[in-house]
Amino acid sequence: MAADQAAIAGDTAAAPFELPSELAIDTDVARRVIGGFIRGQLEQAGFDRAVLGLSGGIDSALVAYLVAEAIGAERLLAVLMPYRTSSPSSQADAESVVADLGCASELVEITAMVDGYFGADGSGGASGGASRPSGPEAEPASALRRGNFAARMRMAVLYDRSVTWSGLVVGTGNKTESLIGYTTLFGDSACAFNPIGDLYKSQVRQLALAIGVPDAIVRKAPSADLWPGQTDETEGGFSYPLLDRILFWRVDKRRSLEEMVDLGFDAATVERVDRMVATSEFKRQVPPIAKLGPRTAGVDYLYPRRRPGSARG
Amino acid sequence: MQTLRVALAQVAPRLGALDANLATHHARLAEARDGGADLVVFPELGLTGYQLQDLAAEVAMRLDDRRLAELAAATRGLSAIVSFVEESGDHRLFIAAALIEDGEIRHVHRKLFLPTYGLFDERRFFAPGDVLRAVPSRLGFGLGIGICEDFWHLPVPQVLALDGAQVLVNVSSSPGRDLAATNEVGLGTATSWRTLMRTYAQLTTSFVVFCNRVGVDESISFWGGSEVIDPTGQAVFSAPLHDEGLFLVDIAPADIRRERIALPLLRDERPEWNLRELRRIVAERAGLAGDATADPGAEAGLDVTPAEAPSEPIGFDAHRGRATRPMDKGA
Numbered sequence: 001m002a003a004d005q006a007a008i009a010g011d012t013a014a015a016p017f018e019l020p021s022e023l024a025i026d027t028d029v030a031r032r033v034i035g036g037f038i039r040g041q042l043e044q045a046g047f048d049r050a051v052l053g054l055s056g057g058i059d060s061a062l063v064a065y066l067v068a069e070a071i072g073a074e075r076l077l078a079v080l081m082p083y084r085t086s087s088p089s090s091q092a093d094a095e096s097v098v099a100d101l102g103c104a105s106e107l108v109e110i111t112a113m114v115d116g117y118f119g120a121d122g123s124g125g126a127s128g129g130a131s132r133p134s135g136p137e138a139e140p141a142s143a144l145r146r147g148n149f150a151a152r153m154r155m156a157v158l159y160d161r162s163v164t165w166s167g168l169v170v171g172t173g174n175k176t177e178s179l180i181g182y183t184t185l186f187g188d189s190a191c192a193f194n195p196i197g198d199l200y201k202s203q204v205r206q207l208a209l210a211i212g213v214p215d216a217i218v219r220k221a222p223s224a225d226l227w228p229g230q231t232d233e234t235e236g237g238f239s240y241p242l243l244d245r246i247l248f249w250r251v252d253k254r255r256s257l258e259e260m261v262d263l264g265f266d267a268a269t270v271e272r273v274d275r276m277v278a279t280s281e282f283k284r285q286v287p288p289i290a291k292l293g294p295r296t297a298g299v300d301y302l303y304p305r306r307r308p309g310s311a312r313g
Numbered sequence: 314m315q316t317l318r319v320a321l322a323q324v325a326p327r328l329g330a331l332d333a334n335l336a337t338h339h340a341r342l343a344e345a346r347d348g349g350a351d352l353v354v355f356p357e358l359g360l361t362g363y364q365l366q367d368l369a370a371e372v373a374m375r376l377d378d379r380r381l382a383e384l385a386a387a388t389r390g391l392s393a394i395v396s397f398v399e400e401s402g403d404h405r406l407f408i409a410a411a412l413i414e415d416g417e418i419r420h421v422h423r424k425l426f427l428p429t430y431g432l433f434d435e436r437r438f439f440a441p442g443d444v445l446r447a448v449p450s451r452l453g454f455g456l457g458i459g460i461c462e463d464f465w466h467l468p469v470p471q472v473l474a475l476d477g478a479q480v481l482v483n484v485s486s487s488p489g490r491d492l493a494a495t496n497e498v499g500l501g502t503a504t505s506w507r508t509l510m511r512t513y514a515q516l517t518t519s520f521v522v523f524c525n526r527v528g529v530d531e532s533i534s535f536w537g538g539s540e541v542i543d544p545t546g547q548a549v550f551s552a553p554l555h556d557e558g559l560f561l562v563d564i565a566p567a568d569i570r571r572e573r574i575a576l577p578l579l580r581d582e583r584p585e586w587n588l589r590e591l592r593r594i595v596a597e598r599a600g601l602a603g604d605a606t607a608d609p610g611a612e613a614g615l616d617v618t619p620a621e622a623p624s625e626p627i628g629f630d631a632h633r634g635r636a637t638r639p640m641d642k643g644a
Binding site for chain 2: 022024025026028029030032033036037039040041044301302303304305306307308
């Protein structure tokens with residue numbers, strides 16, 4: 001049965017990751033389609049440059065390579081936005097992408113922005129005196145709050161650089177994290193368009209390997225880099241190949257829970273993934289507008305985003 | 314030996330930009346003429362782009378539209394198939410493909426099947442056509458025109474061939490999807506279309522001309538891969554995937570006669586028998602006749618009785634009017 005088979009990417013014993021066979025894509029076709037998509041989105045919006053946040057992880061690295069391949073590295077601005085607890089190795093990996101591509105880059109530390117809100121010790125109110133906050137920002141901040149806030153500060157920086165660089169913000173989120181909701185609303189998921197949002201993490205790895213993302217980035221454990229040693233897979237309790245396969249069969253191939261069990265998946269695990277998908281539905285959709293007037297955006301006022309006249313003059 | 318030169322205009326229309334797309338059509342027509350083309354084929358909604366939604370009404374044209382007349386005027390000594398949003402006198406919008414020849418609109422095909430599932434939402438914005446006709450052309454052949462989804466329904470190529478078409482033309486805006494590595498040419502959509510076109514060419518012993526657009530509308534990328542298939546089901550030409558271009562392909566009409574004599578499938582078609590059985594099925598599905606081949610108690614549309622058949626509401630009795638006992642399938 002196809003779902004029980006798993007292929008290893010590459011042909012050597014040093015294969016950097018596990019690629020489930022049912023998820024393998026034709027990377028040449030993917031690069032071709034994505035390249036045309038990137039050029040089309042920019043051209044139709046009246047832009048010829050792009051900006052993205054480069055974390056040092058595989059997703060944003062892959063998108064940087066895809067954008068460079070589509071429009072040339074000279075039209076790409078990569079913004080590195082470390083927080084003071086971010087791993088120095090992440091920044092080094094991001095810098096290796098910039099060096100390899102030869103794209104423009106900027107380093108924008110977000111430490112002052114985040115600490116300015118929460119306080120340097122994370123407990124809030126560090127500044128003291130009359131300006132000492134008394135609201136929720138004075139409470140000790142959880143990792144969730146700090147992580148979300150940092151993601152939204154990065155979004156704010158990117159949209160500011162969108163103006164200074166005169167380029168569109170390119171999304172770097174993958175299909176796996178979007179489906180399980182491992183994203184920050186109006187944070188890392190905010191973008192003008194997303195070239196890899198329909199690729200599972202395993203497919204991101206396959207494409208990254210094919211397009212030449214540095215080996216160290218392809219091999220390392222994916223991490224949101226919110227605290228030292230954090231990895232997605234320990235935090236979520238899933239391996240990406242397993243999670244990707246569950247999502248693929250459940251979402252793309254419409255298999256029922258019973259059929260999932262027949263395919264060899266653990267029912268409790270599938271149900272847990274189902275819950276993550278359902279509870280994060282709101283993150284994948286435009287917020288609903290109360291229907292009151294004759295014609296309502298997204299309901300019965302349905303225009304393509306790129307209609308005539310919509311491009312920047 | 315006589316040849317017919319087909320020009321496949323694998324263009325990337327700009328969404329909703331009628332004037333820009335008209336200019337592209339004029340330019341490609343001129344290029345095709347310079348290349349000695351006899352028939353120039355443009356993709357589905359090549360004049361408007363595909364993902365129109367509420368723009369459809371804004372780019373719609375009546376058949377007497379001056380811009381269509383100007384396009385037709387560019388076809389003296391030439392045949393072309395162009396596609397656009399047609400507005401009828403009673404203000405229905407159709408996805409249409411017109412055969413224009415020698416300065417005139419000779420025929421208009423209105424898309425019969427409007428996919429409204431998955432990533433498609435056509436029926437929300439368009440009315441389906443009701444008429445399918447093979448048409449004569451100045452080329453000396455019968456042409457059978459279908460639009461994209463029309464060729465995902467078996468009767469369409471068959472009816473066109475029976476009606477006299479020797480060259481079946483499908484104009485498409487097919488969105489590329491399913492990048493699984495196991496697919497032929499790496500794209501599930503392309504694999505499906507290539508299979509269909511070869512099958513239709515073989516079964517109707519006709520040439521099949523498939524013209525699919527390229528470019529990007531919103532999330533959707535169109536994959537091109539236009540093809541000409543000969544009456545034996547072999548590809549004469551396959552355009553590259555995703556690349557814009559005008560591709561000239563020579564076909565030999567003598568291949569039609571040779572194949573139809575060697576493999577007289579079309580001669581052996583039995584439309585009167587098709588018609589009889591279809592009439593029976595239509596009556597049965599409408600509840601006007603009992604299903605002659607169903608198990609007793611079978612739900613309408615399903616010949617086999619489920620273990621526990623749900624009771625049917627009034628008006629849905631599949632066996633109402635049953636004249637004879639069901640056939641004994643065990644015999």
